[in-house]
Amino acid sequence: MVDLKKTALHYQNYLKLDKILHAQFPMSKELGDESHDEMLFIIIHQAYELWFKQIIHELKSVKDTIKDEKIDEKEIIKVVKRTDRIKEILNLLVKQIDVLETMTSIDFLDFRDYLSPASGFQSHQFRKIEVMLGLKINQRHSFGNCPYHDQFSVEEKKEILTLEDQQSIFDLVEKWLNRNPFVNYEDFDFVEHYTTAIENMMSKEMNSIKSSDILTDNEKNIRIKMLEGSKEYYNEIVSKASFEEKNSNAFSKNALISALLIFQYKDQPILHMPYRFLKNLLDIDHIISNWRFRHAQMVDKMLGKKIGTGGSDGADYLKNTVYQNRIFNDISKISTLLLSRSFMPELPDKIKSKLGFSN
Numbered sequence: 001m002v003d004l005k006k007t008a009l010h011y012q013n014y015l016k017l018d019k020i021l022h023a024q025f026p027m028s029k030e031l032g033d034e035s036h037d038e039m040l041f042i043i044i045h046q047a048y049e050l051w052f053k054q055i056i057h058e059l060k061s062v063k064d065t066i067k068d069e070k071i072d073e074k075e076i077i078k079v080v081k082r083t084d085r086i087k088e089i090l091n092l093l094v095k096q097i098d099v100l101e102t103m104t105s106i107d108f109l110d111f112r113d114y115l116s117p118a119s120g121f122q123s124h125q126f127r128k129i130e131v132m133l134g135l136k137i138n139q140r141h142s143f144g145n146c147p148y149h150d151q152f153s154v155e156e157k158k159e160i161l162t163l164e165d166q167q168s169i170f171d172l173v174e175k176w177l178n179r180n181p182f183v184n185y186e187d188f189d190f191v192e193h194y195t196t197a198i199e200n201m202m203s204k205e206m207n208s209i210k211s212s213d214i215l216t217d218n219e220k221n222i223r224i225k226m227l228e229g230s231k232e233y234y235n236e237i238v239s240k241a242s243f244e245e246k247n248s249n250a251f252s253k254n255a256l257i258s259a260l261l262i263f264q265y266k267d268q269p270i271l272h273m274p275y276r277f278l279k280n281l282l283d284i285d286h287i288i289s290n291w292r293f294r295h296a297q298m299v300d301k302m303l304g305k306k307i308g309t310g311g312s313d314g315a316d317y318l319k320n321t322v323y324q325n326r327i328f329n330d331i332s333k334i335s336t337l338l339l340s341r342s343f344m345p346e347l348p349d350k351i352k353s354k355l356g357f358s359n
């Protein structure tokens with residue numbers, strides 16, 4: 001008779017719970033007076049690292065799916081699903097800060113001295129996520145001229161530098177956008193059509209400001225200046241001679257125009273999934289910024305002006321990363337250029353039929 005209890009895969013074994021549940025060793029217990037809240041501190045970090053592992057798993061799949069010169073349409077559905085999942089995990093990670101904040105500053109100080117010099121700075125997986133998404137080393141907010149990878153062992157440093165040399169999701173998305181066939185399709189030139197439409201929209205807006213009976217002259221001047229700023233931004237994009245001119249943290253002209261077309265015509269069936277993919281990347285960037293902000297605020301409450309265990313100026317350093325370390329800024333800027341439906345240039349029939357399901 002086979003003993004099923006011995007041979008069948010058991011919940012405990014499958015999940016390796018013997019390892020996971022015996023991996024919490026509060027330093028306060030080992031070195032001094034046991035502090036109750038250190039268990040929460042350890043478990044919450046471990047939970048983060050497990051989720052980071054899942055995010056990396058999803059990002060690898062996204063990178064692998066979009067790395068080829070030709071990507072099947074069905075594959076875009078796959079990357080949308082992957083990035084939907086990453087968003088949900090990240091939202092959960094922001095929410096976890098609420099749990100950590102049930103610990104007060106004094107509860108934390110009870111065991112903080114035992115942790116030094118360990119710090120979130122040394123989270124290799126967090127850095128991998130940033131690098132895989134496309135955060136470039138020259139773009140990062142850093143302190144004291146210390147490259148972030150100085151925190152790692154030789155092996156970990158080698159791994160992260162290899163990752164830095166590979167194409168990130170930012171790089172691959174840019175290449176994919178550059179290949180959008182609808183920007184110049186036969187004799188249809190999207191930029192030409194769009195420029196006329198954007199000029200019409202802006203001149204209507206300009207006229208309504210100038211002819212307003214409600215606004216003062218000063219208010220009018222402020223609004224006119226802002227509107228001219230948006231116009232300048234559009235001209236800047238369309239007049240870029242080539243995409244070689246771009247800096248490494250911005251999309252090329254072609255990629256930006258292509259993303260603009262996708263955002264503007266997102267309701268066309270073929271463009272809808274590409275739109276959702278781009279929107280997800282923007283959301284991921286924003287949710288990571290939310291996490292950075294919430295983490296910085298929590299550190300503010302816990303530490304005030306105290307320096308971090310990793311040696312930075314703590315909350316001040318973290319606050320600076322909120323905007324500076326964003327990756328897909330160019331996708332968020334696209335909204336500046338979007339036209340309301342009434343100003344959208346009508347697409348020629350031959351393009352419409354290519355973008356629909358009827359051809």
Ligand code: HEM
Binds near residue numbers: 108
């Ligand atoms: C009491 C709770 C926490 C405090 C007081 C705290 C404090 C800090 C401080 C001061 C830094 C700046 C680096 C330094 O000088 O050490 C930092 C960085 C960091 N922490 Fe936390 N942290 C806490 C919880 C967490 C949790 C739960 C995570 C989840 C993984 C985390 C992840 C990170 C990461 C990834 C960085 C690097 C951020 C970057 O360089 O952009 N921290 N933390």
